[in-house]
Amino acid sequence: MKYSLVITNGHVATPNAVLDTDLAIQDGQIAAIGDGLAAHAKEVIDAHGQMILPGMIDDHVHINEPGRSDWEDYHTGSQALAAGGTTTMLVMPLNALPARTTDKEFKRQTKIAENKSYIDYGLYGGLVPGNLDEIGKMGNDGAFGYKAFMATTGSDEPGDFKNVNDLELLEGMQEIAKTGLPLLVHAENATITDGLAAEKIAAGKTSIRDYVDSRPPFVEVEAVRRAIYLAEQTNVQLHFVHLSTPAAVQEVKNARDAGLKVTCETCPHYLILDRNKFEQIGPLAKCSPALRDPEIVEGLWSKLFKGEIDTIASDHSPAPMSMKESSTNNIFDIWGGISGCQNNVDLLYDQAVTKHGLPVTDFIRMTAERPAALFGILNKGKLQVGYDADITFLDLNQSYVLKNNDLLYKNKISAYEGFEINDRVTMTILRGKIIYTLAGGFTGNPIGKVLTPHSIGGLSS
Ligand SMILES: [Zn+2]
Ligand SMILES: [Zn+2]
Missing domain, CATH: 3.20.20.140 (Metal-dependent hydrolases)
Structure with a gap:
C-alpha cells in the first residue's frame, strides 16, 4: 500500500480552496491530495462530510x-x-x-x-x-x-x-x-x-x-x-x-x-x-x-x-x-x-x-x-503535499454547550463556559498519528516534539 492513512469524504481546507477530495498520509506527512486515494491506503478514515483543517x-x-x-x-x-x-x-x-x-x-x-x-x-x-x-x-x-x-x-x-x-x-x-x-x-x-x-x-x-x-x-x-x-x-x-x-x-x-x-x-x-x-x-x-x-x-x-x-x-x-x-x-x-x-x-x-x-x-x-x-515553523501550517500531517476534523453538524467538565485544563474554568458552540472538533492528527478523538479521548503517550525556528520568511506577503 502506498499510504498509511487516507482521509476520505472530507472537505479539505487547502490554502486556496476547500476541496471535496481525499487526503493521503505517509511517513507522517501529507503524501497526496486528490480523488481516489482511498484504494491505496492501509487505513481509511471516512470523515462523513466534516471539515478537514490544518x-x-x-x-x-x-x-x-x-x-x-x-x-x-x-x-x-x-x-x-x-x-x-x-x-x-x-x-x-x-x-x-x-x-x-x-x-x-x-x-x-x-x-x-x-x-x-x-x-x-x-x-x-x-x-x-x-x-x-x-x-x-x-x-x-x-x-x-x-x-x-x-x-x-x-x-x-x-x-x-x-x-x-x-x-x-x-x-x-x-x-x-x-x-x-x-x-x-x-x-x-x-x-x-x-x-x-x-x-x-x-x-x-x-x-x-x-x-x-x-x-x-x-x-x-x-x-x-x-x-x-x-x-x-x-x-x-x-x-x-x-x-x-x-x-x-x-x-x-x-x-x-x-x-x-x-x-x-x-x-x-x-x-x-x-x-x-x-x-x-x-x-x-x-x-x-x-x-x-x-x-x-x-x-x-x-x-x-x-x-x-x-x-x-x-x-x-x-x-x-x-x-x-x-x-x-x-x-x-x-x-x-x-x-x-x-x-x-x-x-x-x-x-x-x-x-x-x-x-x-x-x-x-x-x-x-x-x-x-x-x-519559521518548517513544513507546518498548510494541508499541502510535503507538509506535516497535522490535521483537525471539525464536525459542522454538531452543537454543544460548553461545560466545566468538558475542559481539560488544570483548572476547569473558562470564559466561554455556557456558550453554545455550533461545531465540534472530533479528531486531531499530529504528524500522521491520531492523538485525540472526541469519542475515545487520548490515544497513547504524548508525542509532541520541540521545534526550533527554521527561517523567518513570512513578511513578504
Ligand atoms: Zn499572553
Ligand atoms: Zn499580554
Whole structure:
C-alpha cells in the first residue's frame, strides 16, 4: 500500500480552496491530495462530510510549568489544545516561575518540557530589564522570538517577568535585531494604565466597568505607535500580540505600508467578547488589554476581514479559580488572563466563518499558515503535499454547550463556559498519528516534539 492513512469524504481546507477530495498520509506527512486515494491506503478514515483543517498553530500560549504547575502544565495545557484542534503551540516565557529570560533557564525549561506535550511546541525567551547578554544565547538555544511587556506586569514575586521601560525596550530591540528573530510586544502605556488604576482604586471604584475604563483603547494605540517608532531605529522584526482595537491594527498597517517589518495578532476574546459580556461573565473574562466597546469589536472584525491581522492566537492565560475571585469584589485584585485555548478552533470557526461569513481560507491563513511563516515553523501550517500531517476534523453538524467538565485544563474554568458552540472538533492528527478523538479521548503517550525556528520568511506577503 502506498499510504498509511487516507482521509476520505472530507472537505479539505487547502490554502486556496476547500476541496471535496481525499487526503493521503505517509511517513507522517501529507503524501497526496486528490480523488481516489482511498484504494491505496492501509487505513481509511471516512470523515462523513466534516471539515478537514490544518491543525491550528497557537503562537501565544502560557504554560506555567515549572514553578506554577498548579495553574497549567505541559500535560494539561497540551491536552486542552489537542482536544481543541491545535497541533502546535509556541509557549510564552511567562508565567512559569522563574520566567524564561536567561540562557540557563531556557535550557532547563526546554528539558523540563520534554516528553510531556501532546502537541508539537516551541519556546520563546523574554526581554526583561538587565538581560541583554542573554538574548543571543537564547536565540542559539532555539527561541522562536522574545516577548516584552510595555505594560506593567504587576508581579513582585522574585523571578517573575518584568516589563521594560523605553530605553530597555530600545536596547532590547537593538540586541534582538542581531538575532533575526521577532520581538513580540504587549503594547499598553504603563504610566497611564497604572495611574488610572491607582486613581480608581483610591476612589473605591473597583467594578468591572472601572477596570475597563482604566485601560482605554488609546493606551494600546499609543504604545503601538511608540514601539513602531523605536523599532524603526533598529530594524527589529516586531510582532504585536493581542491587539484589541482597529486603530492599533491601522498603525501596524501604516508601518508595514511604509516598509517596516511589523505584524500583529488578535485573540478570539477580542472578537467574541466585549465589555458588556465581561460584565455578564464576570472575572473569568478579565484580561489585558481589556475587553472593548461593541463598536470597537465591530471595527476589529472589519480589520480581520480586510486581511490586516496576521495571526489569531489564544493568549491562553490560566490561573487557579481562587485567583479569579475576590472577596471584596475588587476586579483589580483578580488575575488578568483568560483560559480559552481548548475552544480555539470550534468557537472561532463558529463565530468567524459560520456567523460572520469569513472565508475558510482566511480562517486557516490566520490560525495556521501565517503563524508558521512568521515564526519559521518548517513544513507546518498548510494541508499541502510535503507538509506535516497535522490535521483537525471539525464536525459542522454538531452543537454543544460548553461545560466545566468538558475542559481539560488544570483548572476547569473558562470564559466561554455556557456558550453554545455550533461545531465540534472530533479528531486531531499530529504528524500522521491520531492523538485525540472526541469519542475515545487520548490515544497513547504524548508525542509532541520541540521545534526550533527554521527561517523567518513570512513578511513578504
Ligand atoms: Zn499580554
Ligand atoms: Zn499572553
